[in-house]
Amino acid sequence: MNIIELTVHELQEKLKNKEITTKQIVEAYANRIEEKEKDVQAFVTTLVEEAKKQANDIQAKKESGEITGDFAGIPIGIKDNMCTKGIKTTCSSKMLENFVAPYDATVVEKLNNENIINLGKLNMDEFAMGGSTEYSYFKKTRNPWNLNKVPGGSSGGSAAAVAAGMVPWALGSDTGGSIRQPASFCGVVGLKPTYGLVSRYGLVAFASSLDQIGPITKDVYDSAMLLNLIAGPDEKDTTCSKKEKIDYTKALKNDVKGLKIGVPKEFFGDGINEEVKAALEKTIETYKEMGAEIEEFSLDIANYSLATYYIVACAEASSNLGRFDGIRYGHRAKEFTSLKDLYKKSRSEGFGSEVKRRIILGTYVLSSGYYDAYYKKAQQVRTLVMKKFDEGFKKYDVILTPTSPTVAFDIGAKSSNPLEMYLSDICTVSVNIAGLPGISVPCGVDSQGMPIGVQLIGNKFCEETILNAAYTLEQKIKFRENYKPEFKK
Amino acid sequence: MAREDYEVVMGLEVHAELSTKTKIFCSCPTEFGAAPNTQVCPICMAMPGTLPVLNERVIEYAVKAGLATNCEIERNSKNDRKNYYYPDLPKSYQISQFDKPLCKNGKIEFETSNGLKTIGIERIHIEEDAGKLNHDDLNGGSLVDLNRAGVPLIEIVSRPDFRTVEEVELYLKKLKSILEYIEVSDCKMQEGSYRADVNVSVRKKGDPKLGTRTEMKNMNSFRSIIRAIEYEIERQIDVVESGEKVIQETRRWDEVSGKTFSMRDKEDAQDYRYFPEPDLVAIKLSEEYIENIKKTLPELPESRKQRYLEEYKLSEKDANIITSSKYLSDLFEKSIKVCNNPKAVNNWIISDISRIINETELEPSQIPFDSNQLGKLVILIDKGIISSSIGKKVLVELFENPRDPEEIIKEKGWLQISDEGAIKEIVVNILEANPQSIADYKAGKDRALGFLVGQAMKQTKGKANPQILNKLFLEELNK
Numbered sequence: 026m027n028i029i030e031l032t033v034h035e036l037q038e039k040l041k042n043k044e045i046t047t048k049q050i051v052e053a054y055a056n057r058i059e060e061k062e063k064d065v066q067a068f069v070t071t072l073v074e075e076a077k078k079q080a081n082d083i084q085a086k087k088e089s090g091e092i093t094g095d096f097a098g099i100p101i102g103i104k105d106n107m108c109t110k111g112i113k114t115t116c117s118s119k120m121l122e123n124f125v126a127p128y129d130a131t132v133v134e135k136l137n138n139e140n141i142i143n144l145g146k147l148n149m150d151e152f153a154m155g156g157s158t159e160y161s162y163f164k165k166t167r168n169p170w171n172l173n174k175v176p177g178g179s180s181g182g183s184a185a186a187v188a189a190g191m192v193p194w195a196l197g198s199d200t201g202g203s204i205r206q207p208a209s210f211c212g213v214v215g216l217k218p219t220y221g222l223v224s225r226y227g228l229v230a231f232a233s234s235l236d237q238i239g240p241i242t243k244d245v246y247d248s249a250m251l252l253n254l255i256a257g258p259d260e261k262d263t264t265c266s267k268k269e270k271i272d273y274t275k276a277l278k279n280d281v282k283g284l285k286i287g288v289p290k291e292f293f294g295d296g297i298n299e300e301v302k303a304a305l306e307k308t309i310e311t312y313k314e315m316g317a318e319i320e321e322f323s324l325d326i327a328n329y330s331l332a333t334y335y336i337v338a339c340a341e342a343s344s345n346l347g348r349f350d351g352i353r354y355g356h357r358a359k360e361f362t363s364l365k366d367l368y369k370k371s372r373s374e375g376f377g378s379e380v381k382r383r384i385i386l387g388t389y390v391l392s393s394g395y396y397d398a399y400y401k402k403a404q405q406v407r408t409l410v411m412k413k414f415d416e417g418f419k420k421y422d423v424i425l426t427p428t429s430p431t432v433a434f435d436i437g438a439k440s441s442n443p444l445e446m447y448l449s450d451i452c453t454v455s456v457n458i459a460g461l462p463g464i465s466v467p468c469g470v471d472s473q474g475m476p477i478g479v480q481l482i483g484n485k486f487c488e489e490t491i492l493n494a495a496y497t498l499e500q501k502i503k504f505r506e507n508y509k510p511e512f513k514k
Numbered sequence: 515m516a517r518e519d520y521e522v523v524m525g526l527e528v529h530a531e532l533s534t535k536t537k538i539f540c541s542c543p544t545e546f547g548a549a550p551n552t553q554v555c556p557i558c559m560a561m562p563g564t565l566p567v568l569n570e571r572v573i574e575y576a577v578k579a580g581l582a583t584n585c586e587i588e589r590n591s592k593n594d595r596k597n598y599y600y601p602d603l604p605k606s607y608q609i610s611q612f613d614k615p616l617c618k619n620g621k622i623e624f625e626t627s628n629g630l631k632t633i634g635i636e637r638i639h640i641e642e643d644a645g646k647l648n649h650d651d652l653n654g655g656s657l658v659d660l661n662r663a664g665v666p667l668i669e670i671v672s673r674p675d676f677r678t679v680e681e682v683e684l685y686l687k688k689l690k691s692i693l694e695y696i697e698v699s700d701c702k703m704q705e706g707s708y709r710a711d712v713n714v715s716v717r718k719k720g721d722p723k724l725g726t727r728t729e730m731k732n733m734n735s736f737r738s739i740i741r742a743i744e745y746e747i748e749r750q751i752d753v754v755e756s757g758e759k760v761i762q763e764t765r766r767w768d769e770v771s772g773k774t775f776s777m778r779d780k781e782d783a784q785d786y787r788y789f790p791e792p793d794l795v796a797i798k799l800s801e802e803y804i805e806n807i808k809k810t811l812p813e814l815p816e817s818r819k820q821r822y823l824e825e826y827k828l829s830e831k832d833a834n835i836i837t838s839s840k841y842l843s844d845l846f847e848k849s850i851k852v853c854n855n856p857k858a859v860n861n862w863i864i865s866d867i868s869r870i871i872n873e874t875e876l877e878p879s880q881i882p883f884d885s886n887q888l889g890k891l892v893i894l895i896d897k898g899i900i901s902s903s904i905g906k907k908v909l910v911e912l913f914e915n916p917r918d919p920e921e922i923i924k925e926k927g928w929l930q931i932s933d934e935g936a937i938k939e940i941v942v943n944i945l946e947a948n949p950q951s952i953a954d955y956k957a958g959k960d961r962a963l964g965f966l967v968g969q970a971m972k973q974t975k976g977k978a979n980p981q982i983l984n985k986l987f988l989e990e991l992n993k
Binding site: 106107108114116124127128130225226227229230232233234260261262263264341343344348349350352353354364391392393400 | 556559560561562563564565566567568595597601604605606607658787788789792793794795
């Protein structure tokens, strides 16, 4: 038995049967990090020593009965934009290189309450802006399937760490595809919940009306379990739904008979890689064989969504990132001649080029004289996108698309071409625009052995439906048993 | 052209801090005067990842203010971000309201020397206050105190309906008293919880077009508001008279030089990039909610004034003065309950109390004694235990060291002498010492009696009962 290959529900089983101990689990992950991190570069901060101590402590308390609960002693990795009290939260930015939050994000608090052990903070594109994790100030994370390729982004560290077996599962955040696209690139499962299902308190904001925290896991069952842990109302986040918690694992029925799946043809047009297309078509066939009802339909929103997304997200970001001004925390320029100079230099030095690009874009679209043409228009289109999805969900339970138009690309291939990088979000952004849940689950590999993901989109707060659809596919194609990352150099 | 050929047009933006216990988006206390940065938390310090949670009391208070100023209440409102950089603004945006304020289209009426004036209220919206910059004299530079950051404010924007300085002053006083009556703000100007920015423009009389306006900030008393307006009117007329144009800008009032100064140059023209606050949900108010608030509105100054005119027969002028402050009005009503003598309480408030608080520049709310003590003072005089001149001395004592008036007079030995035998002795002594006054009196000079009574008062340090004194003098003189 290789501990690092087990899913969390398998670890729980073995803990319960006393086949393994908490200490052994953490020890195994510590060794794996020691072995693979130098190649993958998924962590901004590793907490291996702290984790070992915690494991000792938790094991002792479990033995004495002081701690119970199925998740005590299970390790996790957390994207470095969720605040962790006493541990650096950098957002992979020079701006927050030494920032230590004085409080825990709500999701972190929930994990702590379960005595889940934090193995470290995971790399990302700076302030979650990007699709390859190349825009991290600290390091470029590699794709465990091929170390010359990107892991996707912005939650690239989270997806790569799960794929590489350096953490059993991880938290990511998704503003325009930042959980689903890296999950797809790294052959793991990534779920972006409905906007408002998971509290955003303590998630360093990129675009407040789009951001959601979600699980990145080895399989769908783990995804449902981690969602169980983090979902639910939070009085600290008023945009968070007051809906009562449910057990998502109960939705996993391994049955899609009669499930109505709509396939929007616009998501299979130009720009979609032929091998990705082929894998998706095969997946559609598989669903048919399993008894789902598939129908092609028109959802002509993809192009508008991308434009709308970049206007709304950048507008909100330009405002959200204003607080990084060098006054209270974060990077401050060493020398300055005036207040204005302090702002200018601190922000010029502290932010990377992609972040600056989006701040400038966002400032522009909110400026007087341009607001109506851009921001207001974008909000109108946003309403339109929601309507189109509403119409879709009158007919279908699930909408199926590729997660990304391509498989993971080479490091450096797109990092100097922002527009091309933005286009890699084309399949995912409309889900954020509409506030819907979406899951990416592996559905095959291309001729070079790189994973391909299928995206299943559900109606608002219908996570159960897409989790079950993803689970049923997973049980059928057994991706994890058939394909493994090879750390190709 | 002369000054009289110009018409002045003014509008006011009043900021009032709401007297909620906690801040608008977090649970930090709002009390004034704490040590710097002791009333802060990750939310009001804008730590990364924090989110605002709207204090429902703030909506309630703002709706109250809207109802009390005859506003329409917006059922579907929202918050917006106003973006600008300044070290006292930790998020680099202020959460305010832009195009859907909670209240709009109200009005306030008041009496002026030219009759009734109505000022339109364009809107009332909720927003958060910023922190404060303190200059560090020791090391140079500025220190940021975020205790005030996130204290709830309402901004009350008037229409440009003001034509005279008097109207501005009366409006500010009236608005202040309304906010005090409905208990949504303590309106302490010296603590900055009631502040006004004034927009001023001038135009030639008869000109249908408004002149270019300037906005004045940094006035922290009624007096400086008036001085600033007067200065700015003169300045603008001078500019126009000299053939130049008034520039639309924000000007800072400088109390020391008595002048206004331009605050920003054109290059820095602010673009606040307002957009809807995505971290907060829309504010939806039900009819029931608004009706319930309506029911809790206390009696407003207008209605109290009417009641005073009818019930207590106060003069219009006196009723205006007393109802101008909720504190004075409450003091009046509660003191009456103690002594059952409205006329006397009215006189005390209108004359001596008003004079003392004016001289010492106190707000009515800073009057140190309570209604019980004032009521007892009136009773002591009514019962003839002290004279009204001793009463005035007791009042001064009440301002200096408030305690039971009875205790004061005992302690000071101010009990009135009403014993006829004792007073008669004094009268006889004084008459013996002043034969000329007796002669004057007999010669028909009534003034002589006043002089004699005065002498007796002087001798008894005001303690002799004046009625008895008068009576005994007359008896002796007419013997």
